[in-house]
Amino acid sequence: MRKWLYRLFIELTNHWLSSKLLASFAKSRLSALLIPSYAKVYHINQEEMEKSLKNYKTLQQLFIRRLKAGTRPIDADERAVVSPVDAVIEAMGIIEEPWEMTVKGKRYSIAEMLGGEEAAQPYVNGFFFILYLSPSHYHRIHSPISGVIEKQWTLGRKSYPVNRLGLKYGRRPLEKNYRLITEVKADGKRLAIVKIGAMFVNSIELTHEGDQLIKGEEMAYFSFGSTVVLLFERGSFTPDPNVAAPMPIKVGERLGYWCQQSDGKGNEGGRGRRNLSTL
Incomplete structure (x- = not known):
């Protein structure tokens, strides 16, 4: 019964008109009236924001806020794969046949x-991570590794909740929601970065230009809380033993290690690219 009621409520509210109205309101000056209460309810850390709260004129501007320089140190180890988002690791493990x-x-x-x-x-x-962003999180997405974008495509139309209730009772939101997939290649191996739209709001905006990605560099943002799924090829990634699910994580913190290949000259692939030490 609980599953049925949950799904019925979502189907009734997740309509193109309600989505459009919500998006329009979040971008309107009227939504600014809710900014102080929103920041309080969701415990927004105002000390790390690029601008003060009063300088955000709409809720949407607050959703996609940037942070002060140096707020998110990027793990300097060349082999480290870092979290692309501030999130909760909801699940992780082996991709089974x-x-x-x-x-x-x-x-x-x-x-x-x-x-x-x-x-x-x-x-x-291979290995996977499910990284869930709540409305309280910083919504910009950064590259977890340095590499080359090989392919990018979108799938899906509607977006259902991807929180714990959504994953438990929803109609397979990780497979069906609107999603933007970026496939990155480094050292002869691939990583899929799957950006999944949240309830009502499908907007995933790309901010990166060109094919080259640098670890820690911004690549996109969500207009609302959502989820990022990382998919690693077999033999390309080793998780950090201190990382577990569920646990919070921030942009630039280590998820594990990329298994680099030698270039035949005693050097590992990926060297020579610019390293970012902070966001």
């Missing part, structure tokens, strides 16, 4: 998530 992840007791297909078995095949027996 055929193309499945287990999240909150439910099995999700990465073939459905990525749009087909061919796209999913490189990630079988």
Whole structure:
């Protein structure tokens, strides 16, 4: 009964008109009246914001706020894969055959998530992370590694909640929600960065230009809280033993290690690129 009521409520409210109205309100000057209470309810850390609260003229501006320089140190280890977002690690583990992840007791297909078995095949027996952003989080997305964007595509239309209730009772939101997928290649291996839209608001805006990504560099932002899924090829990644689910994490903090290949001259791939020490 609880699952049925939850799904009914979401279907009734997740309509194109309600989505449009919510987005329009968040961008309106009228929404500024809610900024002080929003900041209080969600415990927004105003000390790290680029601007003071009074300088945000709409709720949407607050959602996509930038942080002061140096607020998010980026792990300097060349092999470190860092969190692309401020989030909660909701799940992590091995991608099992055929193309499945287990999240909150439910099995999700990465073939459905990525749009087909061919796209999913490189990630079988690899590793995954589910990183959930609440409305309180900083919503900008940064690159977890340095590499080259090989492919980028979108899938899905509607967006259902991706919080714990959504993952437990929803209609497979990780597979069905609107999502923007960026596939990055480094040292001959691939990483899929799957940015998943949240309830009502599908807006995922790209801010990065060109094909080259630098670890810690901003690449996009959500207009509302949402989820990022990271998919690693088999043998390309080793998780940090101190990382577990559930736990909070911030941009630039280490998730684990990229398994680099030698270039045949005693040097590891990826050297020579610019390193960022802070955000």
